[in-house]
Amino acid sequence: xxxxxxxxxxxxxxxxxxxxxxxxxxxxxxxxxxxxxxxxxxxxxxxxxxxxxxxxxxxxxxxxxxxxxxxxxxxxxxxxxxxxxxxxxxxxxxxxxxxxxxxxxxxxxxxxxxxxxxxxxxxxxxxxxxxxxxxxxxxxxxxxxxxxxxxxxxxxxxxxxxxxxxxxxxxxxxxxxxxxxxxxxxxxxxxxxxxxxxxxxxxx
Amino acid sequence: xxxxxxxxxxxxxxxxxxxxxxxxxxxxxxxxxxxxxxxxxxxxxxxxxxxxxxxxxxxxxxxxxxxxxxxxxxxxxxxxxxxxxxxxxxxxxxxxxxxxxxxxxxxxxxxxxxxxxxxxxxxxxxxxxxxxxxxxxxxxxxxxxxxxxxxxxxxxxxxxxxxxxxxxxxxxxxxxxxxxxxxxxxxxxxxxxxxxxxxxxxxxxxxxxxxxxxxxxxxxxxxxxxxxxxxxxxxxxxxxxxxxxxxxxxxxxxxxxxxxxxxxxxxxxxxxxxxxxxxxxxxxxxxxxxxxxxxxxxxxxxxxxxxxxxxxxxxxxxxxxxxxxxxxxxxxxxxxxxxxxxxxxxxxxxxxxxxxxxx
Numbered sequence: 149x150x151x152x153x154x155x156x157x158x159x160x161x162x163x164x165x166x167x168x169x170x171x172x173x174x175x176x177x178x179x180x181x182x183x184x185x186x187x188x189x190x191x192x193x194x195x196x197x198x199x200x201x202x203x204x205x206x207x208x209x210x211x212x213x214x215x216x217x218x219x220x221x222x223x224x225x226x227x228x229x230x231x232x233x234x235x236x237x238x239x240x241x242x243x244x245x246x247x248x249x250x251x252x253x254x255x256x257x258x259x260x261x262x263x264x265x266x267x268x269x270x271x272x273x274x275x276x277x278x279x280x281x282x283x284x285x286x287x288x289x290x291x292x293x294x295x296x297x298x299x300x301x302x303x304x305x306x307x308x309x310x311x312x313x314x315x316x317x318x319x320x321x322x323x324x325x326x327x328x329x330x331x332x333x334x335x336x337x338x339x340x341x342x343x344x345x346x347x348x349x350x351x352x
Numbered sequence: 353x354x355x356x357x358x359x360x361x362x363x364x365x366x367x368x369x370x371x372x373x374x375x376x377x378x379x380x381x382x383x384x385x386x387x388x389x390x391x392x393x394x395x396x397x398x399x400x401x402x403x404x405x406x407x408x409x410x411x412x413x414x415x416x417x418x419x420x421x422x423x424x425x426x427x428x429x430x431x432x433x434x435x436x437x438x439x440x441x442x443x444x445x446x447x448x449x450x451x452x453x454x455x456x457x458x459x460x461x462x463x464x465x466x467x468x469x470x471x472x473x474x475x476x477x478x479x480x481x482x483x484x485x486x487x488x489x490x491x492x493x494x495x496x497x498x499x500x501x502x503x504x505x506x507x508x509x510x511x512x513x514x515x516x517x518x519x520x521x522x523x524x525x526x527x528x529x530x531x532x533x534x535x536x537x538x539x540x541x542x543x544x545x546x547x548x549x550x551x552x553x554x555x556x557x558x559x560x561x562x563x564x565x566x567x568x569x570x571x572x573x574x575x576x577x578x579x580x581x582x583x584x585x586x587x588x589x590x591x592x593x594x595x596x597x598x599x600x601x602x603x604x605x606x607x608x609x610x611x612x613x614x615x616x617x618x619x620x621x622x623x624x625x626x627x628x629x630x631x632x633x634x635x636x637x638x639x640x641x642x643x644x645x646x647x648x649x650x651x652x653x654x655x656x657x658x659x660x661x662x663x664x665x666x667x668x669x670x671x672x673x674x675x676x677x678x679x680x681x682x683x684x685x686x687x688x689x690x691x692x693x694x695x696x697x698x699x700x701x702x703x704x705x706x707x708x709x710x711x
Contacts, residue, residue, distance in 0.1 A: 255638070262639035265655035266602065269622035270615060 171211050178204045391415065392711060397690035400674040401452040401459060403472050406681025408439070409674070409688060410459055410475075411696055412449025413711065417441055418461060420475055421696065421709045423676065423684040436709045440478055444468065453502040453511070455525070458483065460511060462499035465490075467513060467523075488513055488521035488530050503544040505567065507551060514541035514555055520565065534565050536572045542607070545596040547616075554598055556605055560591030564616075576619050578605060584612040584624050594645070595634040604641055606631035611643055613655065623657040632691075633673045642687070642702075644670035650689050652702060666708050667693035 161172070178201060185197045396414045403410070407424040419438035426435045447464035454460070459470045468482040490497065497516025504511055505522075510531065514520045518541060520534040539558035546553055547564070552573060556562045564574040578584060579591035586609055594607030603614045611625040611634065631645035640660060641653040646669050649662040670691035676684055686706075687699040694711040 258639040262655060265639070268656060269613065273615070273618075273620050273622050 171208065174204055174208055174211075178208065392694040395694040395711060396448075396671065396692050397694070397696060397711075398448055398450050398671055399452040399461075400672050400688060400690055400696065401454045402674060402676045402678060403459075404454060404456045404678065404680070405472075406676055406678030406684050408472070408476070409676070409696070409709070410452060410454075410461075411690055411709075411711070412444065412452050412461055412463075413694070414448040416443055416445040416447055416449055416463060417711075418444040418449060418452075418459075418470075418475075419711055423686065423698075424681065426698065426707070426709060427684055427686070427700070436707065438709075438711065440476060441711070442475075442478075442480065444470075444482070447498070450498055450500050450515075451502045453504055455504060460502060462502050462513060462515075464498050465496035467499060467502065467511070484528065486523065486528060486530075488523065489533070490517055497540070500540070500542050501544040501555075503546055503553065505546060505551065505553075508567070512544060512553055514544050514557075516540045518557070520544070520553065520555055522567075532567075532570045534570060534572070536563050536565075536575075537561070542592065542594050543596045545598045545603070547598050547600055549600045554596055554603060556593030556596045556607070558592045560593060560608070562593055562596065562603070562605055574616070574619065576614065578609045578612070578621075581609075581621055584610045584621050586610055589630055594630060594632050595643070597634045597636050597641075599636045604634050604636070604643075606634055606643065606645070611653075613641070613657075623655065625651075625653050625657055626659070627651060632669075632671050635673055635675065637675060640702075642673060642675075644673050644689055644691070650687070650699070650702075661703065663699065663702065663704060665689050665691075665697040665705055666695050667691040667697070 164172070181197060181201055181204070185194060185201060188194050188197065397411050398414060399412045401410045402408070402423075407422065409421045409423050410418055411421065412418045419441040421437075422435065422439050425431060425439075428435075444461055445463035445466070445468065449461050449463050452459060452461045454472070457472060459472055459475065461468055461470070466485055466487045468485045470480060470482055474480040488499075495517060499513050499515040501514045502511060503514075509525050511523045511525055512520055513523065518535070518537040518539060520532075520541065521530050522532040522534075523530050534553075537555065537557045537559055541555050541557040543556050544553060545555075551567045553565045553567060554562055555565065560577060560579040562576045562578060563572050564576075565571065566573045578593060579587070585591070590608035592608045593605050596603065596605045598604075598616070601616060603616050605612060605614065606625075606627075607630050611627050611631050612621045613623040613625070614620065615622050625641075625643070627643070627645075629646040631643045631651075633645065634641060634643040636642075639655065641655065642650060643653065644650045644665075648664045648666075648668060648670070650665060650670065650673065651662050652660040654660050667690065670689050672690055674688045676686050676688070678684075687702060688696050688709075689699070690696040695708040696710070697705050697708045700706040
């Protein structure tokens with residue numbers, strides 16, 4: 149059991165002040181000089197030793213104060229780092245969200261670009277075809293010309309009909325006149341024949 | 353074979369130097385290696401499909417094998433060389449696997465004349481059997497035309513097959529019966545696309561025409577004869593349409609004629625993409641059009657006709673592109689390209705090729 153506690157003690161002492169310089173040695177020296185001072189006899193030596201011991205003691209107190217301050221400082225640094233760590237985590241999460249947002253925006257922008265390009269492609273094709281107003285105007289003009297020409301055609305046809313009818317009338321009258329003339333000639337021939345036969349009859 | 357000759361000790365003295373058993377095993381192993389290497393040299397990957405969970409990619413090649421790659425393993429930070437090899441490879445068809453498509457539980461693969469279904473969960477364990485195998489009704493029983501394209505129509509839960517017999521067959525996925533046959537093409541069909549808003553199917557084929565079929569009336573609604581338009585026709589390449597993609601109002605098609613963007617309502621070609629090599633696969637992605645074909649690169653085009661980027665892959669020619677947009681696995685969102693080699697290129701960012709998976 150003594151060995152176990154010895155080990156522990158050694159471990160603890162190594163942990164606290166492993167290199168053996170400074171504080172541990174100072175405390176040992178203090179204890180040794182205290183014992184020596186208790187055992188010493190003379191007044192002046194005792195006084196000087198007493199002074200020396202006080203100074204060692206104050207040195208020890210000073211180094212203890214220093215260590216306490218360092219400990220405080222370490223604690224506060226730790227807190228500071230914790231705070232910074234949390235802030236960085238928050239900003240990482242924020243950045244992740246922004247990245248997701250930006251990805252959505254990029255998809256949206258790509259869709260918009262695609263639509264624009266589709267529009268451009270169609271517009272190019274449409275541009276090849278002539279303007280609708282112009283085509284309508286041309287159609288109207290052509291329609292008017294067509295009407296005009298059909299009017300002319302109608303009037304010409306009417307005139308043709310009229311002429312045809314007139315010629316028909318003329319020709320039929322000529323034909324009738326010819327008929328009448330022929331009839332008259334036949335009648336006069338028959339009368340002459342009758343006259344000739346009447347002349348031969350009264351002679352006997 | 354060497355084992356047989358060595359049982360005749362007399363002849364073996366003349367045929368080859370005497371080898372012990374160890375030597376024979378080594379020789380057989382070497383032959384197998386050489387055979388495998390030759391197979392990989394001549395391999396063409398025709399089709400790819402992503403699993404419904406988004407973590408696996410299936411690739412089908414010209415020997416009829418399907419290999420399943422684990423995308424999540426290959427993309428993870430501790431990926432090694434083995435993660436770029438398939439998790440499982442099996443012989444699916446006797447002939448090449450020309451087309452594959454995934455539903456939410458099955459992988460449908462089509463090759464010479466038949467379409468087979470596999471359960472995704474089953475395939476990841478070795479030694480899986482197909483769930484069913486069907487053949488569409490062909491005109492004569494002597495014909496075994498290849499099925500070049502498969503298309504899923506989720507609204508009516510049916511599958512459309514098209515290929516060498518110049519017809520589109522519709523198969524209902526629940527009952528497995530073939531419901532419609534759409535006839536109109538005069539030569540075999542290469543590719544299909546679905547126009548979602550009005551449920552119409554577009555098909556493009558060797559006869560140079562893109563035909564739109566209305567699924568409800570089973571009739572041909574519109575025909576666009578691409579080779580007849582001067583701006584895009586390239587008679588020296590032929591008139592075949594190798595690839596189709598549609599965005600409801602717009603369609604992009606390519607192949608023999610130049611890759612062109614069409615406005616469907618007015619059937620006019622609006623933009624012609626200046627690419628000399630015939631393209632074999634095209635797809636719309638966000639505001640870009642991705643295309644790949646003869647030539648190493650995956651081309652990215654803007655709708656205005658400008659080439660935004662050309663990213664080289666590792667195969668001398670590309671036959672299929674696949675974009676993994678499954679919502680269940682956003683970390684595996686990659687573009688994979690495969691073609692005339694045994695490798696599947698993986699692009700994590702459209703700007704460069706990250707790595708290649710290999711058969």
